[in-house]
Amino acid sequence: MNEAWLFAAQRLSAMVMAPLVLLHLGVILYAIRDGLSADEILSRTEGSLFWGAVYGLFVLAAAVHAPIGLRAVLREWGRWRGAGLDIAMALFGLLLLALGLRALAAVL
Amino acid sequence: MIERLDRDILILGSGGAGLFAALHAYRADPALDIAVAAKGLLGKSGCTRMVQGGYNVALAPGDSLERHFMDTIEGGAWINHQQLAWTLIEGAVERIRELEDEIGCYFDRNPDGSIHQKAFAGQTFDRTVHKGDLTGIEIVNRLMEQVWARAVTRLEEHRAAALIPARDGSRLAGVLLIDIRTGALRFVRAKAVLLATGGGPTMYRYHTPSGDKTCDGMAMALEAGLALRDMEMVQFHPTGLYAGPGTRMTGTVLEEGLRGAGGYLLGGDGARFMERYDDRLERATRDIVSRAMASEMRDGNVTESGGLYISMAHLGPESVAARFKGMVERCRDCGFDLAGGLVEVVPTAHYMMGGVAFEPDTTTALPGLYAAGEDTGGVHGANRLGGNGVANSTVYGGIAGDRMAADAARERAFPDPDEAVLEAAAARCLALFDRPAGDLSGIRERLSDLMWDEVGILRSADSLERADAALADLAAEVEAAGAPGGRPFNLAWHDRLNLESLVTVSRAITAAARAREDSRGAHFREDFPETGDLAATRYTAVRLADGAFTASSEPVAFTHVRPGESLLDR
Amino acid sequence: MRRGPWWAFLLHRLSGVALAVFLPFHFLVLGLAVERAALDGVLDWTENPWVKLAEAGLVVLLALHLTGGLRLLLLEFGRWSDRQQSRIAVAGGLALLAGFGFLAAAFA
Amino acid sequence: MKRACHRLAETGYDEPVMAMLEVEIWRGGEDGAWRSYAVPHQANQTVLDVVTHVQRHIDPSLAYRFACRVGMCGSCAMTVNGRPRWTCRTHVSQAARKGRVRIGPLRNLPVIRDLAVDMAPFFEKWRDAEARFVPSKEPPEEPVRPDEPERRAADAGIECINCAVCYAACDSVAWNPDYPGPAVLNRLWTLVNDRRDGDRDGHLDAAGAGCHLCRSHQECADACPTGLNPTAAIAGLKREVFRRALSGGARGPRQ
Numbered sequence A: 001m002n003e004a005w006l007f008a009a010q011r012l013s014a015m016v017m018a019p020l021v022l023l024h025l026g027v028i029l030y031a032i033r034d035g036l037s038a039d040e041i042l043s044r045t046e047g048s049l050f051w052g053a054v055y056g057l058f059v060l061a062a063a064v065h066a067p068i069g070l071r072a073v074l075r076e077w078g079r080w081r082g083a084g085l086d087i088a089m090a091l092f093g094l095l096l097l098a099l100g101l102r103a104l105a106a107v108l
Numbered sequence B: 001m002i003e004r005l006d007r008d009i010l011i012l013g014s015g016g017a018g019l020f021a022a023l024h025a026y027r028a029d030p031a032l033d034i035a036v037a038a039k040g041l042l043g044k045s046g047c048t049r050m051v052q053g054g055y056n057v058a059l060a061p062g063d064s065l066e067r068h069f070m071d072t073i074e075g076g077a078w079i080n081h082q083q084l085a086w087t088l089i090e091g092a093v094e095r096i097r098e099l100e101d102e103i104g105c106y107f108d109r110n111p112d113g114s115i116h117q118k119a120f121a122g123q124t125f126d127r128t129v130h131k132g133d134l135t136g137i138e139i140v141n142r143l144m145e146q147v148w149a150r151a152v153t154r155l156e157e158h159r160a161a162a163l164i165p166a167r168d169g170s171r172l173a174g175v176l177l178i179d180i181r182t183g184a185l186r187f188v189r190a191k192a193v194l195l196a197t198g199g200g201p202t203m204y205r206y207h208t209p210s211g212d213k214t215c216d217g218m219a220m221a222l223e224a225g226l227a228l229r230d231m232e233m234v235q236f237h238p239t240g241l242y243a244g245p246g247t248r249m250t251g252t253v254l255e256e257g258l259r260g261a262g263g264y265l266l267g268g269d270g271a272r273f274m275e276r277y278d279d280r281l282e283r284a285t286r287d288i289v290s291r292a293m294a295s296e297m298r299d300g301n302v303t304e305s306g307g308l309y310i311s312m313a314h315l316g317p318e319s320v321a322a323r324f325k326g327m328v329e330r331c332r333d334c335g336f337d338l339a340g341g342l343v344e345v346v347p348t349a350h351y352m353m354g355g356v357a358f359e360p361d362t363t364t365a366l367p368g369l370y371a372a373g374e375d376t377g378g379v380h381g382a383n384r385l386g387g388n389g390v391a392n393s394t395v396y397g398g399i400a401g402d403r404m405a406a407d408a409a410r411e412r413a414f415p416d417p418d419e420a421v422l423e424a425a426a427a428r429c430l431a432l433f434d435r436p437a438g439d440l441s442g443i444r445e446r447l448s449d450l451m452w453d454e455v456g457i458l459r460s461a462d463s464l465e466r467a468d469a470a471l472a473d474l475a476a477e478v479e480a481a482g483a484p485g486g487r488p489f490n491l492a493w494h495d496r497l498n499l500e501s502l503v504t505v506s507r508a509i510t511a512a513a514r515a516r517e518d519s520r521g522a523h524f525r526e527d528f529p530e531t532g533d534l535a536a537t538r539y540t541a542v543r544l545a546d547g548a549f550t551a552s553s554e555p556v557a558f559t560h561v562r563p564g565e566s567l568l569d570r
Numbered sequence C: 001m002r003r004g005p006w007w008a009f010l011l012h013r014l015s016g017v018a019l020a021v022f023l024p025f026h027f028l029v030l031g032l033a034v035e036r037a038a039l040d041g042v043l044d045w046t047e048n049p050w051v052k053l054a055e056a057g058l059v060v061l062l063a064l065h066l067t068g069g070l071r072l073l074l075l076e077f078g079r080w081s082d083r084q085q086s087r088i089a090v091a092g093g094l095a096l097l098a099g100f101g102f103l104a105a106a107f108a
Numbered sequence D: 001m002k003r004a005c006h007r008l009a010e011t012g013y014d015e016p017v018m019a020m021l022e023v024e025i026w027r028g029g030e031d032g033a034w035r036s037y038a039v040p041h042q043a044n045q046t047v048l049d050v051v052t053h054v055q056r057h058i059d060p061s062l063a064y065r066f067a068c069r070v071g072m073c074g075s076c077a078m079t080v081n082g083r084p085r086w087t088c089r090t091h092v093s094q095a096a097r098k099g100r101v102r103i104g105p106l107r108n109l110p111v112i113r114d115l116a117v118d119m120a121p122f123f124e125k126w127r128d129a130e131a132r133f134v135p136s137k138e139p140p141e142e143p144v145r146p147d148e149p150e151r152r153a154a155d156a157g158i159e160c161i162n163c164a165v166c167y168a169a170c171d172s173v174a175w176n177p178d179y180p181g182p183a184v185l186n187r188l189w190t191l192v193n194d195r196r197d198g199d200r201d202g203h204l205d206a207a208g209a210g211c212h213l214c215r216s217h218q219e220c221a222d223a224c225p226t227g228l229n230p231t232a233a234i235a236g237l238k239r240e241v242f243r244r245a246l247s248g249g250a251r252g253p254r255q
Ligand SMILES: Cc1cc2nc3c(=O)[nH]c(=O)nc-3n(C[C@H](O)[C@H](O)[C@H](O)COP(=O)(O)OP(=O)(O)OC[C@H]3O[C@@H](n4cnc5c(N)ncnc54)[C@H](O)[C@@H]3O)c2cc1C
Pocket: B012, B013, B014, B015, B016, B017, B018, B037, B038, B039, B040, B043, B045, B046, B047, B048, B049, B050, B051, B052, B053, B054, B055, B056, B158, B159, B160, B161, B196, B197, B198, B199, B208, B209, B210, B212, B213, B214, B216, B217, B253, B350, B351, B372, B373, B374, B375, B386, B387, B388, B389, B390, B391, B393
């Protein structure tokens, strides 16, 4: 994998996530004031194209961003390098993607 | 055990001369095996890095080769080898283009994009190319990067210890080196060897050059039977920082521009003294100001710790701090306030105009040995213009590279070394481990005081005679001194070898100074204060044979211009 | 010996790693909980103080990592400025504010 | 002259010796140990002077390196009280803590012996990144002017003395054997801004292979004795590498 592309992908996904996370945090802070209920979440998200897009994009970006970040940490602090690490991180990204999409499907 | 290595070309020294030689030789013939050996790290040792002012070259409209040449000859008080000076001036134009366009130096520019050239003392035109006031760093770093990128063997922290002739004595066969890190002896056999170890008058109490330079090249050349010319010509820079005897900062140069900008020199009494010596006051040339300072110091008009003062505050501390940022910081590191207070200064030994006699194509009297840079003599005459030093090393380094490549390619076989000489040289190096440790610090201090006091800025028959005798004693003391200990990175061993070179070359300087019974350029004889008849100008040549230094003098050949004439009039 | 930027890096890295570890669980729990909760109509897991604390932690981490990430993006992609230290301070402050806001709201 | 200078030089020595410095110096290779020395504290004394004193007057076998003694050659860097520094320009009073100075070899480079490290890995990375000027086929259409932005950006990083102080200060170097380090990247940024250079893309690709390993610790900029800011230079590279990667240009590391 080309390091420059990985780097660009990580920064790009960070840029995508930044506004989404801000939005998400804002909503949580707002919503949590009267306690959180599944109804509430569902009523906001169910069938909403907007929230579907927001969370979908987030899941996608996080699945790109987190493995690349973790890979760096493991290389530097875990002294783990090479193809094994790359495969593990790719799998980790797929796991994130799968779990994220599943959660998304649940709330949509 | 001596390790052996064969290289078509061996270059000693990695300053402007050595690195340029490597690049040119490589460009001329990439198939050649080239090695660069340096006492320090490649490109990080020597004085080319330390160039602050810049590089003289006649580029601008209004300037001319002839004008640069006349400045050089007049600065050199007519003892220059004129063809060498002309080659320098012509070559500088080509070299500066090469530095910019091929090596990648990024010199300062004028608003229209052309290369900026500033004023430097002793010149009738502003022709000094520079990169801020750290020109040498830019030049050497770029050269170093280019050398790294090529297939050139780097022998870093390798000290050249002796030139080894071929068995039949007809030529040089190679060089015995000491690998400083391991202490191993290494003989590099080569078809062509360049001497570019950069001289360096570090035998004087106050001196500017880098600490790795101890005149090894000149000493080896003397031992090999070569003549050194103009050795009495040692340039002193007026404003060396004086920070006391316990620090290596002492002697390092405070830039010329301080005086140029209008700085005052003050005696210990706090008053200016230059009006007693020259109408141009502090702006007079290096030699005059240094001499004036030496007189004041001798008369005892000194600061508490023995120096003089430079004062800039009257120019406005803020403006000084802005214009001379690097200098202000350097002084601050030593605890001095250059912008607003007084900084102690002493004149300091800066450059050796003299060196190995060589030809404009860098060949020497010993076939197989070439020479370039500060190791050589004749280019600058009695005084070097600020800015002609780095031009000298880069121009001749390049020529040497071309010439050596051509010669080495023609040479089919490697020369056979004289094994007896090689063994003897190696034994000399190793014998030091068996001798009792000498008082190296004491010897060094006595040598530097002696040279400063007796063969320094002001000389006389008496002082030189005293020096001659004292140096002979010191030489014997050095010879007896050993450097016990292990071989790897044994600095005492190298200090001891350094002292040997320094004493040898000090004796050559003294012999030449005794032979010149007039005063010109950097050489001032109190017993012969007159310049003498320019038309009858002679230069000195010193040789070492059977342990004796003999100085002779030869008439200068006025091949391009005679005293009283000027190329500019034609 | 180490200065502000290094500590900011450490915080950013630790929060990133923690996020990478917790995010899959967050997705998992969210997916499961919503699916199950949708049947009885109550999101009772949010009543568990441990879950509350964990979720609050996640929000703090997210806020920390977000502000730290924004700082880096600004540093790398914005115009270079020497006011790094103040940026770090602002970033840290914002993150803490968000975290405490969440905690206060959650336990109110 | 002789008399005057000797007398005066001696007054320099006689300056009230303020105190003895307690100096600890690393002796041996990687597995060496600290050894203590007492060195007279003098006015105007640099850390290099302390080391010189020990080698000249106490233990001649001490190995260390220097050349220019004025902050131009970058040969004398060591770790002084935990910080990488140029020793020839570091005043003892700046570095000593309560009269104590601890001097070790530079971090992140193999120790040859005592205070001398092997700087080869530092330079080899420089060489391998091909961080050097490449002449262009044709000169730039517009002449380079002193105040244009590219020239200013190039100038900002040009006065590097390759002392490896930043290299020793950087954790990313310690953590990533393949990280070229701040100085090399700083040089690449100067080249990228040099409009005369003929291989801008090549330099960017070389940077792209390593610049992402910089974690913006800024320890390099903090430690650089000549006041350069490699962090800013690397940020510039990251920006350009990012742009180039998005436009599909990045070829990855040159072979
Ligand atoms: C502070 C200062 C400022 C200067 N400013 C200017 C200026 O503004 N303009 C100008 O034109 N000139 C200036 N000069 C002079 C100029 O720097 C020198 O004349 C020139 O650089 C000499 O170049 P070189 O290649 O001959 O030697 P150097 O650059 O000195 O290199 C000598 C090399 O030889 C090596 N060496 C020494 N002994 C041995 C050995 N035994 N074995 C192997 N290698 C050895 C050294 O390690 C080094 O690598 C200045 C000099 C100093 C000291």
